Amino acid sequence: MDALTLELLNGLSLFATLAIVALGLGIVFGLMGIINLAHGEFVMIGAYVAYVTHANGLSHWLSLPLAAVVLFVLGACIEVGLIRRIHRRPEVTILATFGLSICLRQAVELIFTKDFRGVPNPVPGATRAFGVLFPTYRYVLIGIAVVVVVATLLAFTRSRFGLTVRAIVADRDLADASGVRTGIANFCAFGIGAATAGIAGALVAPLGAIEPQAGLAYLPGAFLVVIVGGFNRLWGVIAGALVVAAVQTGVIHFYDAVWAQIAALALAVLMLQLRRVPVEGATA
Amino acid sequence: MRFEAHGLRSGYGSVPVLHGISFGVAQGEIVALVGRNGAGKTTLVRTMIGLLRATGGQIRLDGADITRVPPSRRVRAGLRAAFQERSLFSQLSVGDNLRLSGLPAAEHGRVLAMFGESLAGREAQRAGTLSGGEQKMLTAASALASTASILLMDEPTEGLQPSNVELLGDALAVARQEGRGVLLVEQHLALALRLADRFIVLEKGEIVDTGTAGEAGLADRLSGRLAL
Amino acid sequence: MMALLLGLAAACATSDDEPAAAEPAATEAEAVPAPADEPADDGDAAPEPEPTEAPATTAAAEPAEPSGEPVRIGILFSNSGPAGIFGQPTANIAELIEEDINAAGGINGRPVETFLADDATDPAVGRQAMEQLIESDGVDVVLGTHSSATREAAKPLAEDAGVLYIYAALYEGGECSPVMFNTGEVPSQQLAPVIPWMMDETGGSKWFLLGNDYVWPRRSFELARQYIEAAGGEVVGEEYVPLGTQDFSSVAQQIAGSGADLIFPALVGGDAIAFETQAVDFGIGQSAIPRLANIYEENVLGVMGPPVTAGMRVTLGYFKEVDNPANNAFVARYFEQFGADAPPHMTFSSHIYDAALLYAAAANAAGSTDTAAVAAALEGLSLSTPTGDITGSRHLAQPIYVAEIQSDGSQLIVQSFPAVEPDETCTP
Numbered sequence: 001m002d003a004l005t006l007e008l009l010n011g012l013s014l015f016a017t018l019a020i021v022a023l024g025l026g027i028v029f030g031l032m033g034i035i036n037l038a039h040g041e042f043v044m045i046g047a048y049v050a051y052v053t054h055a056n057g058l059s060h061w062l063s064l065p066l067a068a069v070v071l072f073v074l075g076a077c078i079e080v081g082l083i084r085r086i087h088r089r090p091e092v093t094i095l096a097t098f099g100l101s102i103c104l105r106q107a108v109e110l111i112f113t114k115d116f117r118g119v120p121n122p123v124p125g126a127t128r129a130f131g132v133l134f135p136t137y138r139y140v141l142i143g144i145a146v147v148v149v150v151a152t153l154l155a156f157t158r159s160r161f162g163l164t165v166r167a168i169v170a171d172r173d174l175a176d177a178s179g180v181r182t183g184i185a186n187f188c189a190f191g192i193g194a195a196t197a198g199i200a201g202a203l204v205a206p207l208g209a210i211e212p213q214a215g216l217a218y219l220p221g222a223f224l225v226v227i228v229g230g231f232n233r234l235w236g237v238i239a240g241a242l243v244v245a246a247v248q249t250g251v252i253h254f255y256d257a258v259w260a261q262i263a264a265l266a267l268a269v270l271m272l273q274l275r276r277v278p279v280e281g282a283t284a
Numbered sequence: 285m286r287f288e289a290h291g292l293r294s295g296y297g298s299v300p301v302l303h304g305i306s307f308g309v310a311q312g313e314i315v316a317l318v319g320r321n322g323a324g325k326t327t328l329v330r331t332m333i334g335l336l337r338a339t340g341g342q343i344r345l346d347g348a349d350i351t352r353v354p355p356s357r358r359v360r361a362g363l364r365a366a367f368q369e370r371s372l373f374s375q376l377s378v379g380d381n382l383r384l385s386g387l388p389a390a391e392h393g394r395v396l397a398m399f400g401e402s403l404a405g406r407e408a409q410r411a412g413t414l415s416g417g418e419q420k421m422l423t424a425a426s427a428l429a430s431t432a433s434i435l436l437m438d439e440p441t442e443g444l445q446p447s448n449v450e451l452l453g454d455a456l457a458v459a460r461q462e463g464r465g466v467l468l469v470e471q472h473l474a475l476a477l478r479l480a481d482r483f484i485v486l487e488k489g490e491i492v493d494t495g496t497a498g499e500a501g502l503a504d505r506l507s508g509r510l511a512l
Numbered sequence: 513m514m515a516l517l518l519g520l521a522a523a524c525a526t527s528d529d530e531p532a533a534a535e536p537a538a539t540e541a542e543a544v545p546a547p548a549d550e551p552a553d554d555g556d557a558a559p560e561p562e563p564t565e566a567p568a569t570t571a572a573a574e575p576a577e578p579s580g581e582p583v584r585i586g587i588l589f590s591n592s593g594p595a596g597i598f599g600q601p602t603a604n605i606a607e608l609i610e611e612d613i614n615a616a617g618g619i620n621g622r623p624v625e626t627f628l629a630d631d632a633t634d635p636a637v638g639r640q641a642m643e644q645l646i647e648s649d650g651v652d653v654v655l656g657t658h659s660s661a662t663r664e665a666a667k668p669l670a671e672d673a674g675v676l677y678i679y680a681a682l683y684e685g686g687e688c689s690p691v692m693f694n695t696g697e698v699p700s701q702q703l704a705p706v707i708p709w710m711m712d713e714t715g716g717s718k719w720f721l722l723g724n725d726y727v728w729p730r731r732s733f734e735l736a737r738q739y740i741e742a743a744g745g746e747v748v749g750e751e752y753v754p755l756g757t758q759d760f761s762s763v764a765q766q767i768a769g770s771g772a773d774l775i776f777p778a779l780v781g782g783d784a785i786a787f788e789t790q791a792v793d794f795g796i797g798q799s800a801i802p803r804l805a806n807i808y809e810e811n812v813l814g815v816m817g818p819p820v821t822a823g824m825r826v827t828l829g830y831f832k833e834v835d836n837p838a839n840n841a842f843v844a845r846y847f848e849q850f851g852a853d854a855p856p857h858m859t860f861s862s863h864i865y866d867a868a869l870l871y872a873a874a875a876n877a878a879g880s881t882d883t884a885a886v887a888a889a890l891e892g893l894s895l896s897t898p899t900g901d902i903t904g905s906r907h908l909a910q911p912i913y914v915a916e917i918q919s920d921g922s923q924l925i926v927q928s929f930p931a932v933e934p935d936e937t938c939t940p
Contacts, residue, residue: 003769010761017759114597115855116785118815126793135793138761160383163376167384170373177333177367178384179359207790208758209782209815213594217756217782252762257753258725 005132007253013138015245016145019238020200021218022225023149024193026237027156029226031169031189034087037097038078039222040215041104042071042194046201047210048108051117053202060122060206064144067198075194079187087186101215109212117210141203148199149238152192156234165189169234227268243267285346285362285433286310287332287465293340294331301327303489304341309434309465314456316480317469320510324489325469326368329438332467333365334358345434364432368439368469371423374412378403378422381411385426395429396422398455399448416443421452428455434465441475453479473510477503485509578618582625583881585609585868586651588641588666590658593633594781597811601861602657603628604850609868619875627651631662638662642669652881655867657681657696657860660727667692676883678871680863682807682829684731688906688938691883693890695867695908697829697859699732700935702806706827706914707739709927710774710804713825717745720772720801722763722779722787725752729778732806735935736776748772753783760787764794767801775803784808788816798823810856810923818921826915826923830862830899833923834913839898866897870904901931906938 025039046067053063082100086092123140126133156162165185167175176182200218208214221244229240244264251260288308295301301324309315319325330336332343334355343351345361353361372381382392396403399421406414414422424440437456441449453475456466460479470476476483483506485493493509495502587606591599606626613624627649631638638658645651646669653676656663660683670677670691678693685698711717719740723729729752737747749770751763764787767775775796779787784807791797803824813821832843846857874889875881893904900911912932915923 003765006765007762010759010765013761014759114599116597116782116811116815118785118789118817120817121789121793124793126795133795135761135790137793163380163383166376166380167373170375171370173335173355174367174370174373175384176355177335177359177365179356179386180384181356183354183356204758208786209784209812211597211782214782217758221758249762256751257757257763261754 002132005130006134007249009130009132009134009138011245011249013142014249015241016142016149017200017204018221018225018245019149019241020145020196020203022222022229022237022241023152023200024195024197025222026226026229026234026240027152027189027196028193030234030236031156031165032083032087032186033090033172034083034093034190035090035097036193037094037219038101038104038215039193039197040217040219041101041108042075042197042215043201043204043218044210044212044215045074045104045108046071046198046203047119047205047214048112048117048201049198050119050202050205051112051210054119060119060202063119063202063205064199067202068195071198071201072191072195076187076191078194079190083190084183084186105212105215112212114212119205119210121206137206141207144203145200148196152196153234153238155192161185161188224264224268228271285465286344287363287434287467288344289328289332289341290344291341292328292331292338292343294327294336294338296327296336300339301489302331305486305489305491306341307484307491307494309467311433311465312460312463313481314460314466314468314479315482315484316476317467317484317486318471318473318476318506318510319486321471322488323486325486326438327489328486329365329367329436329467329469332436333363359432362431362433363436364427364430364434365436366423366427366438366440368442372411372419374410376411377407378409378411378414379407381422382407382426382429385430387426387429391429395425398425398428399451417445417448420444421448424452424455428459432464434467435459436467436469438469439471440468441470441472449475471510473503473506477506575615575617576621578614578621578623580622582623583619583875584627584649584651584653585624585871586627586629586645586649586654587864588629588631588638588645588654588656588658588662589864590633590662591628591630593631595633595659596630597781597855598657598858598860599630600855601857602864604846604854605857605861605865608846608849609865613868613872616872619872619881620879624872631658631666633659633662635659635661635665639665639669642666646670646673646675651675653678653871653886655680655864655871657864660684663687674883676871676886678867680867681860682863684728685907685934685936686731688940690887690940692940693867693870693887693904693906693908695863695870695902695910697863697910697912698907698934698936699728699735699806701829701910701912701932702827703732703736703739704935705912705929705932706804706927707736707745708743709914710802710825711740711743711745714774714802716773716802718748718770718772719745719774719776720749720751720767720770721747722749722751722753722767722775722777724755724757724779724783726755732778733776745774753779755780755783757783758786760790761794763787764791764796767791767796768794772801775801777803777805778807780807781812784812785815788820792820809858813917813923814921818917818919821917821921822919824917825926826917827912828859828915829910829912830859831913831915831923831925832857833915833925834898834900834928835925836898836900838896842898862899866895866899866902866908866910869895869897870902870908874904900928903931906940907934907936909933 021043028034028036049067049070050063082096086096121137123136125136127136156165164180167180168182168185224244225240228243229236247263247267248260251263290306292305293302317325331338338351342349350358392407420443427435456479481497483495484491589599589602590596606628610624610626618624627645629641629645631641645654655678657680663679677691680695682696687694721733723733733750740747805826808826873895874886874893878885878889890904895902903909909931912929913925914927916926918924
C-alpha cells in the first residue's frame with residue numbers, strides 16, 4: 001500500500017516535470033508549427049539562472065520568476081532575429097533551431113565552462129503525508145509545475161490573446177486574412193514558450209546536474225510528451241505528460257528504467273502511426 | 285476608398301494562373317467577377333487579400349501600393365474576404381469566429397439573425413458542425429457585419445437555398461448603399477445580374493470581357509461566356 | 513538566409529576547436545628547463561622486475577638536448593560533447609608530456625611533439641580525428657582517452673596504418689589488438705581487492721548495483737557480483753538506467769525496499785549528481801547506505817557537495833591526493849603552471865601521462881619508433897611515475913587507490929593496493 005502510494009507520488013512528480021518541460025515545446029509547435037530543437041537549451045539556461053541566483057546568495061524561489069523573465073527576453077529576441085524570417089519553412093526552422101541549440105550550448109560553455117554546477121535543495125528532507133515519507137521539494141515542484149502549466153494553458157485558451165492564438169493554430173492563413181497579427185502572436189508564443197522552459201529549468205535545478213549539455217537530455221522527453229499528447233492541441237501537453245509518466249513509472253516499477261525508455265519510445269511511434277501527418281501544422 | 289489591381293500576376297509555385305489582371309472596385313459599387321471553374325477567380329481573391337504572393341503587377345488601396353503588405357494589415361486597412369472554402373475556423377465556436385471577425389459579443393445576435401432563424405442562438409456550437417449552407421451564411425454574415433470598406437465575396441451563394449440567396453442579395457445591396465465596395469465572385473449569373481454595377485469576365489487567368497449594368501444583350505453575352 | 517545560418521553554425525562550431533589553441537603553447541615547451549619533479553625512486557619501487565629508468569624520472573644530470581625530426585605523439589581525447597569536461601586536464605598534461613620527455617633527452621635523441629585531436633564524444637568524429645592524426649599529422653603513436661565507442665571506431669585506422677595506439681581511459685576491458693596497449697584501470701583491478709576491503713570496512717554485505725546502461729557498468733557489475741559472492745556477500749539488486757536519466761525516484765524506492773547495506777553506483781556525470789542529490793531526500797543517502805563508487809570524480813563530487821558525499825569511497829587508479837614525493841611535486845607543478853583553479857589533474861589525465869612515459873621508455877629501449885619494436889619493448893617494462901609503480905603489458909599492472917570523501921569535500925586516500933594485476937588475457 002505504502003509502496004503504491006510512493007509510486008503514485010513518483011509518477012506525479014515525473015508528470016509535473018514532464019509537463020512543464022514540454023509545455024513550451026508544445027506551445028511553440030502547436031501555435032507556430034515550429035519544431036524547436038533548442039528547447040532543451042532554454043531549460044538548461046533556466047537551470048543556470050537558478051545557479052547564478054544561488055551563487056549570488058539569493059533565494060532559490062527568486063530564480064523562478066527571474067528565469068521566466070530572462071528566457072522570455074531571450075526567446076523574444078530569437079523570434080525576432082531568427083524565427084520570424086524563416087518560420088514558414090519547416091525544414092529551415094529545424095536546421096536553424098538545431099544550429100541555435102549548438103550556439104546556446106557554446107555560449108553557456110564560454111561563460112560557465114563545461115564543469116557541472118549544482119543548486120542546493122532549498123527544502124531538504126522528506127515530508128510525511130498519505131502515510132509515506134516523500135521528498136519535500138518534490139511536493140513543491142509538483143505544485144508549482146501544475147500551477148504554471150494550468151495557468152499558461154488557461155491564458156492561451158481563455159483570453160482574447162488566447163483566442164487569436166487558437167485561431168492561428170486552427171488556420172494560420174485564415175487568421176491572417178481575418179486581421180489577426182500573427183507576428184505579434186508568434187512573438188508572444190515563442191517568448192512564453194521559452195519562459196516556461198526557463199521556469200522548468202530553475203525548478204528542476206536542485207534535483208540534478210547543471211551543465212551546458214544538460215538541454216540534450218530534456219529534449220527527447222519533451223518531444224515524447226508532445227507527440228503522445230497531440231501536436232496541435234495545447235491541453236495535449238497535460239494528457240501526454242500523464243500518459244508518458246504513467247507508462248514510465250509503471251514499466252520502471254515492473255521491469256526497469258531501460259525498458260521504460262523503450263516503452264516510451266514505442267508509445268511515441270505508435271502515436272505517430274495513429275495520428276498520421278503529425279507535421280500538418282508545420283506544412284500547412 | 286478604391287481598390288485596384290494593375291497587371292496582376294500570380295500562381296501556385298511555378299504554375300502561373302493569373303496573367304496580368306487590371307481592374308478596380310470603388311466604394312458604393314458592386315463589381316461581379318464571373319468565369320468558369322478554373323478561370324482563376326479564387327486565385328485572384330487570395331492574391332488580393334495577400335495569402336498568395338503576386339508574382340507581378342501591383343495591388344493598390346487608395347493609391348498606396350499594398351502588393352507586399354501581409355494580409356492582416358490589408359484587413360485592418362479596410363479589406364475583407366469571405367472565402368469559398370476554409371472560410372471558417374471549424375474547430376472554434378460560432379461565437380469565437382464572430383469575435384475573430386472583430387464583432388463584439390453584443391452584436392452577435394444581430395449578425396446571426398441576418399438569415400432568419402437558422403443560426404440564431406447557436407454561438408456556442410463548433411463552426412465545423414454547421415451544415416454547408418449554414419457555414420456559407422455564417423461566412424457571409426461575418427464579412428458583412430465587419431467594418432471593412434471593400435468586401436471580396438468568393439461564391440457566397442454556393443449551396444444556399446434560394447430564399448437565403450435573396451436575403452444575401454438584399455444584404456449586399458444594403459452594403460452598397462452604406463458606401464461599401466463589393467467584389468462579387470460568381471459562377472451563377474442570376475444574383476450578379478440582379479445586383480452588379482459592372483461585370484468582369486475571367487477566362488484562363490485573363491480578363492476577356494467587361495460590361496456595365498443595363499448594357500443591351502449583356503445577360504446573353506455573359507451566359508455565352510459561361511456556357512461550354 | 514540558409515547561407516547566413518550555416519555561417520552562424522560554422523562560427524559556433526569553431527569554438528569547439530580548443531585543442532588547436534592549446535597546441536602553440538605546447539610547442540614552446542622545449543625551452544622550459546627541467547621541472548622540479550625529481551626521481552621517484554625512493555625505495556618503494558617494485559624490486560622485480562628491475563625497473564627500466566623512465567626518461568622523465570631519470571636522475572641523469574644532464575641529458576643531451578634532443579635534436580632532429582620530432583617524434584610525433586598524437587592525443588585523441590574528448591574536449592567537447594558530454595565527456596568534454598575531462599578535456600582540459602588532458603590538454604594541460606600534453607604540455608607536461610612534451611616538457612618532461614624533452615627535458616629527459618627526448619626519444620632516441622629526438623624531441624617529441626604532441627598533436628591533439630578532439631572526438632567531441634562522438635565515434636564518427638573520433639574516427640575522423642584519428643584519420644587526421646595519422647594522415648595529416650603523421651604521428652608515430654596515438655594516446656587515447658575517450659569512450660570505448662570512439663576507440664572501436666578509430667582502432668581500425670591505427671591497425672591499418674600500423675600505428676601504436678595506447679588507450680589510457682578507464683574502461684570495461686577485453687581489448688586485444690596487435691597495435692593496442694591499455695593504461696587505464698579495468699574493472700577487475702578496481703574491484704577485486706576493493707570489494708572485500710569495503711565489506712570489512714563497513715560490515716555491509718548486501719549490495720545494490722546501480723549503473724548506466726552500457727557496457728562498462730555491465731562488465732563492472734558482472735565482475736563485482738563474482739567478487740561479492742566470493743567474499744560472502746550477496747547482490748540484492750542490480751539496476752540499469754539510461755544515460756541522461758534525470759528522475760531517480762522509482763530507483764530510489766527500489767533501493768530503499770531492497771534491504772541493501774552497500775551501494776555500488778556506476779553512474780557517470782549528470783546521472784551521478786541527479787541520483788545522489790535525489791537519494792538523500794529519499795532517505796538512502798551515503799549516511800544511510802555507504803557507497804563504493806568507481807567513477808565519481810572531483811567535479812561531480814563537488815557539485816553534490818559534502819553533505820551528500822561525505823563518507824563515500826571511490827576506487828580508481830589515481831587521485832591527485834596520492835601521497836608520494838613524485839606525485840606531490842607533479843601536482844604542485846601542475847597547479848603552478850596552469851593556475852590554482854585549473855581543472856584538476858585526475859585519473860584520465862594521469863594515465864595519458866603514464867602512457868606517454870611508457871612509450872618514451874619503450875622506444876628508447878627499442879632504439880626505434882617502429883611499432884612492433886616498441887610493442888615488444890613495452891611488455892614487462894616497469895616504471896615509477898607519479899601514479900606509482902606500473903608495469904607495461906597489454907593491460908597495465910598498476911596501483912589502485914581508495915579515497916574517502918571528507919566532510920570538507922576533500923579526498924583522503926584511505927587504502928592503496930600496489931601493482932594490481934588486471935584479469936585480462938590478450939596475446940594478439
